[in-house]
Amino acid sequence: MTAPGRGPTLRWVDEPWDAAAPGVLALPSGRLVRGRGLRAPLPPGPLPRFGVHLTGRPIGPLDWDGCWVRWPDFRLPRDPDDLRRALAEAWERAADERVEVACHGGTGRTGTALACLAVLDGVPPDDAVGFVRVRYRRRAVETRGQRRLVSGFLG
Structure with missing residues (x-):
């Protein structure tokens, strides 16, 4: 693509x-997002370019760009708008960057955020938890409140 008067x-x-x-x-769009638990060692291979970290407290410095969503374990995010903003950026960036979503264990909060990303990507909200449980982790999205968050994510 070339802008007028400029190079490509x-x-x-x-x-x-x-x-x-x-x-x-x-x-469904073809975007790939990695979910993981921060307690586990960093997987081998390339590093993410952007990460969304879902923890009660900020984590230390990382070698990639990212954002922190304050989200205590087994609860809901303290500010749902922070989650929406973070996941909207993650979804956009996942089109051409390696994006990761992570909490301490990689199951409840991470699974919930991945299900919300699936909703952003066009999966019907009522199907998103099942979508993530089949394709990511069988026990993803651990609480009733987390399931409600996913089903009402766009509403």
Whole structure:
């Protein structure tokens, strides 16, 4: 693409996640997002370019860009608008960057956020938890409140 009076517009495109790697969720649009638990060692391979971290307290410095959503374990995010903003950015960036979503264990909060990303990607809200449980982790989205968050994410 060329802007008038300028040279070509270049955009950095990452090598995508390996779709078969553990924790990588393929959304219907083809975007790949990695979910993981922060307690586990960092998986081998390329680093994310952007991360959404869902924890009660900020985590230390990382080697990639990211944002923190204050979200205590087994609860809901303290500010749902922060979650919406973070996931909207993650969804946009996942089109051409490696994006990861992570909480301490990688199941409840991470699964909930991945289900919300699936909703953003066009999965019907009532189907999003099942979508993530089949394709990411069988026990993803651990609480009734987290399921309600997913079903009302766009509303």
